[in-house]
Amino acid sequence: MSLAGTLGRSAAGRREPAWRAPALWGGIAAFPLVVGLMSLGIGRYPVPIDQVLLALAAGSGFAVDVPGTVERVVLLIRLPRILEGLVIGGGLALAGAALQGVFRNPLVGPQIIGVSSGAAFGGALALLLGLGLAGLMAGAFVFGITALVIVFALSRVDGRSPVLMLVLAGVVTGAFFAALVSLVTFLADPNDTLPAIVYWLMGSFATASWPKVGLVAGVTAVAATVLMAMRFRINILSLGDEDAQALGIAVEPTRWAILVAATALVAGSVAVAGIIGWVGLVVPHIARMLVGPDHRRLLPAAALLGAGYMVLVDNVARTATASEIPLGVLTAIIGAPMFAWLLRRTQAGGWT
Amino acid sequence: MITVEGLSYHLPRDRCAVFRDLSFRVPDGAVFAILGPNGRGKTTLLKTVLGLLRPSAGRVRIDGATGYVPQGTHLPFPYSVLDIVVMGRARGIAAFRSPGKADYAAARRALDRLGFLGFADRPVTELSGGERQMVLIARAIASEAPILVLDEPTSALDFRNQDRVLGAIARIAREDRLTVLFTTHYPQHALHVADTALAMHGPADARAGPVADILSEAELTDLYGLPIRVARLDHAGRPVRTVAPVFGAAEPAGLPLVAP
Structure with missing residues (x-):
C-alpha cells in the first residue's frame, strides 16, 4: 500500500520520529472536519457547538430537542454553504496539485490551461441570455471543456503536446476567453444582468443550495477518484515526457486523462460558485511543505487542506463585514502575499 | 537482440x-x-x-523491454532516491495502481547492488552529478528489463x-x-x-x-x-590501452564545430 508504505519518510527524506507522520496526517485529516464544524456555529446568528451537534443529529433523523431557528440556520443555510466550500476547496487544490505535477512546474494553477476563463465565459453568456441556474452550470461546464479542446488542438505538434506548447496554448486560450467575457459584460444590461455577471465572476458561496452541493459533489467525486487513482502516474509524468515514455508509460492518454479530470473539477466549481483563484496554486505549496513532493501523499493532503482553507476564507467573506466580501477577491488578497512568502521561503532549497 | x-x-x-x-x-x-x-x-x-x-x-x-538511462534528467521536485528508483517499475504497475512491496524490494535491491542503499531517503535534488547518474542506473536496473x-x-x-x-x-x-x-x-x-x-x-x-x-x-x-593515438601502457604488469587525441594538430579544414 503506497500511503502507509511511504509514511515513515518525511518531506525532507530524512528519518523522523515514529509519531510524527501519524500526528501530521491526523492533523491534516482533522483540519477540514474541525473547521467545518466550527464554521456551522459562526455567523450573524452565532450557534454554540453543542447546539450545532444537536442540530446535525436532528438533521440525521435522531429525535433531539433543538430550537427551530437553530435547526434552520445550521441545516438549511450554513450546512450546504460549508459543504460546498469543502468540496470546491478540496477539488481546486487537488486539481492544482495534479496540474503542477503534470506540467512539471510548481507555478501552474488551474487557470493556466485556460479552463477557468472558458468556464467564466460560458457562465457569463448564460447569465446574459437569462438561461437560469441550469443554463449557468451547463454553460460553465461546456465552455470549460471547450477551452480544453482548443488547448488540445493548438498544442499538437507532430501528434504530441509538449508541455511548453500546452502552457502557451493555455495562455492564448485563456486570453481569448477573457476577451469574450469582457465582451459579454460590455453587452450586458447595466441595470440588471451586468451586476449579476460581475458578482458571479468574483466568486461566492452565498447562493449555496442542496441541489448545487449535490451537483458539484457528484462531479468532484468522479474526477477526484480518477486523480487519486492516478497519483503514481503523476509522479512519473513529472519526470518529463521522454523519461515517462521510456519508463513504459503511454504519456499522451495518461496526461489527457488527468487534464480532463482536473478540468471537470475546475469547471464544476466555476459553475456553482464563480471564479475562485489562487486556492489551486497556494494550497498545493503548503501541502508540499508538510508532506513532501510525492504526489501519492501530496494529492490527499492538498485536497484535505484545500477543503479546510476554503471554508476558513469563506468564514471571513461572510462575517468580516455587514455585506459579503466576494470570495474570489478574498482568496486573491490572502493568496497573493502568501504565495509571495512561500516563493521566498522555498526558492532557496528547491521546491520542497 | x-x-x-x-x-x-x-x-x-x-x-x-x-x-x-x-x-x-x-x-x-x-x-x-x-x-x-x-x-x-x-x-x-x-x-x-x-x-x-x-x-x-x-x-x-x-x-x-528496455531500461533507459537518459543524459541527465531535470527534476523539478525533490523526490527521494527510492521514489525515483521505484519509478523504474512503472511498466508493470497498472494506470490506477501504485507500486507495492515487491516493487520497493526491487528498487532497494537495485540500489544495494550499486552500493547506494544508504542514499535511499536522500532528496535527488541534493545529489552530485555522479550520484544522480548512479540513481538513474539503479532505476533502469529496477525495471529488470x-x-x-x-x-x-x-x-x-x-x-x-x-x-x-x-x-x-x-x-x-x-x-x-x-x-x-x-x-x-x-x-x-x-x-x-x-x-x-x-x-x-x-x-x-x-x-x-x-x-x-x-x-x-x-x-x-x-x-x-x-590525429588520435592509441597507446598501450603497462600498469602493475597489466596491459592498459588508452586513447590520446593530439590536440592542435587538426587539419585546418577540419570538421565545423557543431552543437550537440
Missing part, C-alpha cells in the same frame, strides 16, 4: 538526414558502444531505437566517477546477462567495457564491428578529424 535495418532520421521539416540507411545488430548479452562527433546523431539514434522518436525510414526490432540503454553515462563525470559508473555497468551487465547499448564521447570507455562498437563517421557512413577494429588509430582519426 536488437536489429536495426535501413534506419533513417530526418529532423521535422528538414530534407537533410541526421543519419541514413543505418543497419546493425546487437546480439543478446553484447555490450555495444556508439561513438561519433557532436551532432552526428548518437542520441537521436538511441531515441529512435527506444521508440521515443519515429524514424523517417527503416525499422527497429527489439526483443524485450533485459536491455539497458544509456545515453552518455559518463559525460560530465570526473575520472573516479567515470570508473565507478563504467564498472557498475560492466558488472551488472555480466551478472544479469544484459544487452547494453550506450553512447559515449570517450573511445577508451568503449575499449574498456564494450565488445562491439558503431562509429558514426558520416550521415550515411556508420561502421560497426569488434571494438578494437572500429576504434583503431586510423578509424578514430577519421572519426573525429584529429
Whole structure:
C-alpha cells in the first residue's frame, strides 16, 4: 500500500520520529472536519457547538430537542454553504496539485490551461441570455471543456503536446476567453444582468443550495477518484515526457486523462460558485511543505487542506463585514502575499 | 537482440538526414558502444531505437523491454532516491495502481547492488552529478528489463566517477546477462567495457564491428578529424590501452564545430 508504505519518510527524506507522520496526517485529516464544524456555529446568528451537534443529529433523523431557528440556520443555510466550500476547496487544490505535477512546474494553477476563463465565459453568456441556474452550470461546464479542446488542438505538434506548447496554448486560450467575457459584460444590461455577471465572476458561496452541493459533489467525486487513482502516474509524468515514455508509460492518454479530470473539477466549481483563484496554486505549496513532493501523499493532503482553507476564507467573506466580501477577491488578497512568502521561503532549497 | 535495418532520421521539416540507411545488430548479452562527433546523431539514434522518436525510414526490432538511462534528467521536485528508483517499475504497475512491496524490494535491491542503499531517503535534488547518474542506473536496473540503454553515462563525470559508473555497468551487465547499448564521447570507455562498437563517421557512413577494429588509430582519426593515438601502457604488469587525441594538430579544414 503506497500511503502507509511511504509514511515513515518525511518531506525532507530524512528519518523522523515514529509519531510524527501519524500526528501530521491526523492533523491534516482533522483540519477540514474541525473547521467545518466550527464554521456551522459562526455567523450573524452565532450557534454554540453543542447546539450545532444537536442540530446535525436532528438533521440525521435522531429525535433531539433543538430550537427551530437553530435547526434552520445550521441545516438549511450554513450546512450546504460549508459543504460546498469543502468540496470546491478540496477539488481546486487537488486539481492544482495534479496540474503542477503534470506540467512539471510548481507555478501552474488551474487557470493556466485556460479552463477557468472558458468556464467564466460560458457562465457569463448564460447569465446574459437569462438561461437560469441550469443554463449557468451547463454553460460553465461546456465552455470549460471547450477551452480544453482548443488547448488540445493548438498544442499538437507532430501528434504530441509538449508541455511548453500546452502552457502557451493555455495562455492564448485563456486570453481569448477573457476577451469574450469582457465582451459579454460590455453587452450586458447595466441595470440588471451586468451586476449579476460581475458578482458571479468574483466568486461566492452565498447562493449555496442542496441541489448545487449535490451537483458539484457528484462531479468532484468522479474526477477526484480518477486523480487519486492516478497519483503514481503523476509522479512519473513529472519526470518529463521522454523519461515517462521510456519508463513504459503511454504519456499522451495518461496526461489527457488527468487534464480532463482536473478540468471537470475546475469547471464544476466555476459553475456553482464563480471564479475562485489562487486556492489551486497556494494550497498545493503548503501541502508540499508538510508532506513532501510525492504526489501519492501530496494529492490527499492538498485536497484535505484545500477543503479546510476554503471554508476558513469563506468564514471571513461572510462575517468580516455587514455585506459579503466576494470570495474570489478574498482568496486573491490572502493568496497573493502568501504565495509571495512561500516563493521566498522555498526558492532557496528547491521546491520542497 | 536488437536489429536495426535501413534506419533513417530526418529532423521535422528538414530534407537533410541526421543519419541514413543505418543497419546493425546487437546480439543478446553484447555490450555495444556508439561513438561519433557532436551532432552526428548518437542520441537521436538511441531515441529512435527506444521508440521515443519515429524514424523517417527503416525499422527497429527489439526483443524485450528496455531500461533507459537518459543524459541527465531535470527534476523539478525533490523526490527521494527510492521514489525515483521505484519509478523504474512503472511498466508493470497498472494506470490506477501504485507500486507495492515487491516493487520497493526491487528498487532497494537495485540500489544495494550499486552500493547506494544508504542514499535511499536522500532528496535527488541534493545529489552530485555522479550520484544522480548512479540513481538513474539503479532505476533502469529496477525495471529488470533485459536491455539497458544509456545515453552518455559518463559525460560530465570526473575520472573516479567515470570508473565507478563504467564498472557498475560492466558488472551488472555480466551478472544479469544484459544487452547494453550506450553512447559515449570517450573511445577508451568503449575499449574498456564494450565488445562491439558503431562509429558514426558520416550521415550515411556508420561502421560497426569488434571494438578494437572500429576504434583503431586510423578509424578514430577519421572519426573525429584529429590525429588520435592509441597507446598501450603497462600498469602493475597489466596491459592498459588508452586513447590520446593530439590536440592542435587538426587539419585546418577540419570538421565545423557543431552543437550537440
